[in-house]
Amino acid sequence: MSTPAAVVWQKNPDLAWREIDDETVIISPHDSVMHELNDTGSFLWKNIDGKKSAAELAELLVENYQVAPDIALSDAQALLDEMSSRKLVVTVSATGGVSL
Numbered sequence: 001m002s003t004p005a006a007v008v009w010q011k012n013p014d015l016a017w018r019e020i021d022d023e024t025v026i027i028s029p030h031d032s033v034m035h036e037l038n039d040t041g042s043f044l045w046k047n048i049d050g051k052k053s054a055a056e057l058a059e060l061l062v063e064n065y066q067v068a069p070d071i072a073l074s075d076a077q078a079l080l081d082e083m084s085s086r087k088l089v090v091t092v093s094a095t096g097g098v099s100l
Helices: 039-047 052-064 067-085
Strands: 007-009 016-018 023-028 033-037 089-092
Touching: 016 039, 023 039, 033 039, 039 052, 039 067, 052 067, 067 089
Parallel strands: none
Antiparallel strands: 007 089, 016 023, 023 033
């Protein structure tokens, strides 16, 4: 089930990450698992800042990748849900705190 488009996301502060060419490599220090993001995933990762929702991230995809808005939103939500399941991103509550 997809998280609502209005939910605001931020990177999990416990992670280490680095950009290599057009890709992003994220390391989970607790379990030493490495995650690689392609160009589009890396673009979204760079824009996850604790202030943007999936809908706002999708708007950036539309502007930068000339993709249809409904497809951009579906793709952004799918990636955020996948990242959330792997504990790479966390939601920000209405009070500004992190929800794990």
